[in-house]
Amino acid sequence: MKALFAVLDVDFDQWWALTRAALKVDLRASSFMRASQFGAQARAARSLAFQIIFYLLMGGGMASLVFVLHDTFLAALIVVGYVMFMVGTAALLDHNAAIVSPDDYNILGYRPVTSRTYFAARLTNVLVYTLAVTTLFGVLPICAMFLHGGVVSGLAMIAAIYGASTTVALAMVAVYASLLRWIGPSRLKHILSYVQLALSFVVYGGYFIIPRVIARKALAGVAFTKTLWILCLPPAWFASYIDIAGGRTSLAELVPAGVSVAALLLLMVLLGGRLSLDYAERLGAITTTARPVAPSRARSRPGRLFTAGEARAVALLIRGQFKNDNRFRMGILAIMPLTLIYLFMGISNNNGTVGDAFVLGQSSEGLRMVTLAMLMFPTMLKLQVGRSDNFRASWIFFACPIDRTRLVRATRNVLVVFFLLPYVALVAVILSFYTVSVPHLLVHLVVVGLISNLILQIVTFLDPELPFSKPAQKGRAAGRVFSVMFVVGVGAVVMPLLAPLVYRTTVGIAILVAALAGVSVLVERLTRLRVEAQAARLEFEG
Amino acid sequence: MIQTERLSKAYGAKIALSELDLRVEPGEILGFLGPNGAGKSTTVKILTGLIRPDSGRASICGFDVHTQPLEVKKRLGFVPETPALYDSLTANEYLELVSCLHHIDTKTGQARRSELLDLFGLIANADQRLSEFSKGMKQKIVIASALIHRPEVLILDEPLDGLDANTAMVVKELLKRLAAQGKTIMFSSHILDVVERMCTRIVIINDGRFVTSGTSTEIRAREHAATLEEAFSKLTGVRDVGEVTSEFLASLDRV
Numbered sequence: 001m002k003a004l005f006a007v008l009d010v011d012f013d014q015w016w017a018l019t020r021a022a023l024k025v026d027l028r029a030s031s032f033m034r035a036s037q038f039g040a041q042a043r044a045a046r047s048l049a050f051q052i053i054f055y056l057l058m059g060g061g062m063a064s065l066v067f068v069l070h071d072t073f074l075a076a077l078i079v080v081g082y083v084m085f086m087v088g089t090a091a092l093l094d095h096n097a098a099i100v101s102p103d104d105y106n107i108l109g110y111r112p113v114t115s116r117t118y119f120a121a122r123l124t125n126v127l128v129y130t131l132a133v134t135t136l137f138g139v140l141p142i143c144a145m146f147l148h149g150g151v152v153s154g155l156a157m158i159a160a161i162y163g164a165s166t167t168v169a170l171a172m173v174a175v176y177a178s179l180l181r182w183i184g185p186s187r188l189k190h191i192l193s194y195v196q197l198a199l200s201f202v203v204y205g206g207y208f209i210i211p212r213v214i215a216r217k218a219l220a221g222v223a224f225t226k227t228l229w230i231l232c233l234p235p236a237w238f239a240s241y242i243d244i245a246g247g248r249t250s251l252a253e254l255v256p257a258g259v260s261v262a263a264l265l266l267l268m269v270l271l272g273g274r275l276s277l278d279y280a281e282r283l284g285a286i287t288t289t290a291r292p293v294a295p296s297r298a299r300s301r302p303g304r305l306f307t308a309g310e311a312r313a314v315a316l317l318i319r320g321q322f323k324n325d326n327r328f329r330m331g332i333l334a335i336m337p338l339t340l341i342y343l344f345m346g347i348s349n350n351n352g353t354v355g356d357a358f359v360l361g362q363s364s365e366g367l368r369m370v371t372l373a374m375l376m377f378p379t380m381l382k383l384q385v386g387r388s389d390n391f392r393a394s395w396i397f398f399a400c401p402i403d404r405t406r407l408v409r410a411t412r413n414v415l416v417v418f419f420l421l422p423y424v425a426l427v428a429v430i431l432s433f434y435t436v437s438v439p440h441l442l443v444h445l446v447v448v449g450l451i452s453n454l455i456l457q458i459v460t461f462l463d464p465e466l467p468f469s470k471p472a473q474k475g476r477a478a479g480r481v482f483s484v485m486f487v488v489g490v491g492a493v494v495m496p497l498l499a500p501l502v503y504r505t506t507v508g509i510a511i512l513v514a515a516l517a518g519v520s521v522l523v524e525r526l527t528r529l530r531v532e533a534q535a536a537r538l539e540f541e542g
Numbered sequence: 543m544i545q546t547e548r549l550s551k552a553y554g555a556k557i558a559l560s561e562l563d564l565r566v567e568p569g570e571i572l573g574f575l576g577p578n579g580a581g582k583s584t585t586v587k588i589l590t591g592l593i594r595p596d597s598g599r600a601s602i603c604g605f606d607v608h609t610q611p612l613e614v615k616k617r618l619g620f621v622p623e624t625p626a627l628y629d630s631l632t633a634n635e636y637l638e639l640v641s642c643l644h645h646i647d648t649k650t651g652q653a654r655r656s657e658l659l660d661l662f663g664l665i666a667n668a669d670q671r672l673s674e675f676s677k678g679m680k681q682k683i684v685i686a687s688a689l690i691h692r693p694e695v696l697i698l699d700e701p702l703d704g705l706d707a708n709t710a711m712v713v714k715e716l717l718k719r720l721a722a723q724g725k726t727i728m729f730s731s732h733i734l735d736v737v738e739r740m741c742t743r744i745v746i747i748n749d750g751r752f753v754t755s756g757t758s759t760e761i762r763a764r765e766h767a768a769t770l771e772e773a774f775s776k777l778t779g780v781r782d783v784g785e786v787t788s789e790f791l792a793s794l795d796r797v
Contacts, residue, residue: 017642021628021635028630028671106626110590111643112615281594 008272010120014113018121023128054486055136058082062137063144072149072246076157076239077230079141080164084235086137087130087165091172092199092334105283115280116272119177123271126169134165149246156245160238163260167234170267175199177275180282197330201337231256237263305417310402311410314467318385318414321468328468331384332419335377339427342369347434354434357444360500367444370427372492374448377423378456379488381415386465387472394469404466405531411467412460416453424449443509444499450516457520461527464534543568543726544589544695549598551584551750558584559750561598566728568694571721573741574730577778581750582730583623586699589728590620602695603726616644619693621701625684629673633664633683636672637690644691651690658686661716662709677704685713695726702736714740738770748778 005012062079069075108118138161146154179195230236231252237260243253306315321328346354346369354367397407428445435441502508544566551559559581566572576582587593588600591611599606605613628636634655641651659665662682672680681704688696696717702710717740721727731737737744738758745755754761754777758770767773775783 013645014643017639021631021639024635025628025630105592106622106624107628108643109592110615110618110620110622111640112612113643114612 005120008120009114009116011114011117014117015120015124018108018113018118019124019128022121022125026125026129052136055133056140059137059140063140066141066144066148072145072153073239073243075141076145076160076242077233077235079138079157080160080238081233081235083134083137083161084164084168086133087168088172088199090130090133091126091169092330105280109280113280115278116276119271119276119279123170123173126173127166130165130169131162134161138162138165145242149242152245153242156241160241163241163264164235164238167238167260167264167267170264170271172199174267174270174275177271177279180279181275184282197333197337201341234260234263306410306414309410310406311413313402314407314410315414315418317467318411318418321388321390322418325388325390327389327472328384331380335373335380335423338376339370339373342373343430343434345369352434353436354431354441356436356440357496357499358437358440358503360497367431368492368496370431371448371495372488374424374427374452375455375488375491377420378415378452379459381419382456382459382463385411385415385467386463387470388468389472391469391471394466397466397469405528407466408460408464408531409528411465412456415456420449420452420456424452440503443503447499447509447512447516450513450520454516454520454523457523457527461523461530464527464531543604544572544600544602544697544728546585546589546600547598549585549588549595549600551581551588551593551595557750559588559595562747562750562752564745564752566726568724568726569721570743571717571727571729571741573737573744574728574747575732575734575737575744575774576747576753580747580778582747583699584750585747586620586697586728586730589697590618591615616691617694619688619691619696621681621684621688621696621698623699623703625677625680627672627680627683630671632669632671633659633675634668636683637687640687640690646691654690655686658690661712662686678706678709681705682709693725695728696720697728697730699730700732701729702731702733734770734774744770746774746777753777 002012005015062082065078066072066075069078104118104122138158142154142157142161145157149157175195183191231240237256240253240256240260244257306312322332323329343354346367354370357367397404424445428442431441431445432438502512544564546562546564549559549562549564550557562581562585564572564585574582574585584593588595589602589607591607591614594608601607602614603617605617607614628639631639637655637658638651641654646654655668656665659668662685664679664682664686667675667679672683675683681701685698685701688698698717701713705713714736717727717729721742729737729741741758743755743757744761746753746761754764756764761773761777762768762770765773765776767776
């Protein structure tokens with residue numbers, strides 16, 4: 001083993017020490033460390049158990065596809081597609097920091113560790129996490145393939161799932177490391193969130209559009225044929241293993257499988273070569289090289305709505321974080337790829353329009369996917385605003401004579417004004433080009449906007465937090481996003497069925513809006529009471 | 543030995559260091575002084591290999607900091623200004639990690655960890671996570687991690703920050719004895735009293751440039767100052783302290 005590492009110019013002992021330390025740090029930071037410190041171990045254990053159960057359930061759903069679909073290639077294609085999406089999302093939301101974060105460099109930069117050894121340790125850290133997620137998700141589909149297709153197909157499924165997972169993880173690492181090398185640390189720092197946004201389109205777009213189009217055709221009874229464009233999809237490369245295991249060895253199977261192996265090898269060579277050579281130094285430049293910052297155009301007013309006290313403080317903070325904190329900005333902007341992809345799907349399924357929310361049936365389905373994104377946004381906002389790498393700076397909230405209840409409420413209000421309302425307005429503008437009735441669309445968006453606001457109130461009620469006051473946890477963001485997608489997805493399916501019934505009369509609409517406003521006021525009252533009790537118990541975690 | 547030759551570094555238009563020449567001999571404790579923004583941290587970052595100079599050369603024990611960084615880092619113990627640590631590791635785990643990075647064998651590493659934890663009165667806290675440590679306790683761990691591989695050169699940036707009086711005395715005595723053993727020590731601090739008492743020689747820089755060097759007595763004599771503090775103020779161009787304070791107090795009544 002040591003000899004192999006020596007060939008790669010990686011110091012085995014240092015790699016092992018760094019890997020062990022990083023895993024300990026991640027495990028403790030993501031689950032029990034904070035918990036044990038603040039007496040909420042059971043809660044953290046529940047959160048971990050929930051994530052495990054969630055991935056297993058998703059895998060269970062995929063396993064059922066293996067039995068339902070007669071075409072094992074198609075089943076493998078969908079399963080592998082989901083695996084690639086999950087690993088890509090985890091790398092985007094939770095692990096980009098492992099590759100481009102300069103934090104470690106402050107601790108390790110002056111130790112005698114080569115760039116390659118350091119890079120190898122970071123890469124191992126990402127792979128361990130993504131392979132753990134892959135195992136949880138993939139175990140049931142793999143078992144299903146063993147039962148359904150036999151031992152050889154089961155083994156091929158193992159190779160396909162882990163091969164795909166490893167390839168995505170390595171590809172994401174290669175993208176970030178290449179950017180660090182070619183764009184340079186200082187520019188990368190500024191454009192990182194936009195790079196991640198572009199990657200989001202690839203990851204989310206691949207996940208949502210490709211498997212659904214394939215599944216729709218296959219499940220609709222259309223004969224599933226391997227067209228050239230399907231074979232161009234990365235999941236198909238790995239899914240081809242299943243066909244080969246089943247004895248089909250034409251070029252349509254061998255070429256994609258060969259491409260998958262070549263891609264994996266290419267990534268390994270790339271990462272083992274120039275990308276890792278000066279990685280540590282470039283990473284270090286992010287943290288240690290101060291560049292003169294151009295004076296900002298003096299526009300520090302956080303809006304006219306937040307003029308004093310806690311509200312203004314929170315508005316200044318959130319605005320500043322959005323401008324300067326990549327993780328926060330990316331977390332917020334991640335809604336845009338989702339929205340646009342959902343919009344594309346809605347339009348493509350509905351003859352180029354989003355249909356009419358007032359009409360029951362197929363016509364309103366064009367709006368369903370966009371509605372899904374709009375209902376997810378509040379939870380994403382809440383998720384981002386509570387946790388930060390700068391959580392230690394929240395001591396100020398505990399040291400100042402502030403009203404914590406007002407601070408929590410102000411945080412929610414700022415999120416609504418800065419992000420939720422502009423987002424709804426932007427969606428309204430975009431959808432107005434694709435709707436058959438602008439007035440109907442506006443009414444629907446007002447309702448969806450109110451529901452989104454209500455969701456934000458409810459998630460604040462459930463988990464009142466001071467802004468940016470808790471440490472960011474690896475694995476948490478991706479896990480939560482998957483969970484929210486699932487729950488909100490159910491709501492988005494039901495809504496087009498119920499909405500036309502309510503929208504039928506003006507009175508119905510008025511009652512719905514009044515009811516939403518009433519519930520909102522009620523939740524506001526309850527939140528106030530809960531936050532008063534909860535906020536007093538909040539403790540500084542720094 | 544630490545040596546820099548015409549070391550320069552700029553951040554955009556801002557010149558952080560300008561042709562700085564330094565030499566610290568084995569057995570010497572060099573006090574490295576300068577006001578905020580003088581270029582001390584930049585010098586330290588270059589010497590520890592964290593950043594590259596724009597021009598000039600830096601070497602430690604004869605090894606070039608940038609062409610032979612591993613050789614330099616093997617011989618270097620560094621205490622950074624801000625103690626960055628992996629908070630979720632225990633004290634023992636963190637020191638073990640550092641031992642591994644310096645290829646210290648398990649048995650020796652364990653013995654040295656015990657020695658250092660005992661020296662700093664942290665034996666009872668060895669298996670406690672660093673997140674639960676106070677600032678001073680973390681500082682002790684950082685100092686311990688700088689000493690665990692028996693470095694030939696020590697670069698210390700505000701090493702006494704956060705330490706209690708007893709531990710500070712231990713560290714000061716330790717540094718003196720290490721210097722007596724022939725170690726090279728560079729000590730950057732804003733606490734001039736400590737620098738004056740500990741350091742065998744002092745270098746003052748300002749605006750990235752070398753200003754003066756010598757023993758405390760020599761510098762005070764040259765500047766006709768009663769204390770090192772007064773000499774430092776004169777050399778780094780600080781306005782009269784009494785005048786500045788009076789202006790501020792007067793402004794309190796106006797605003």
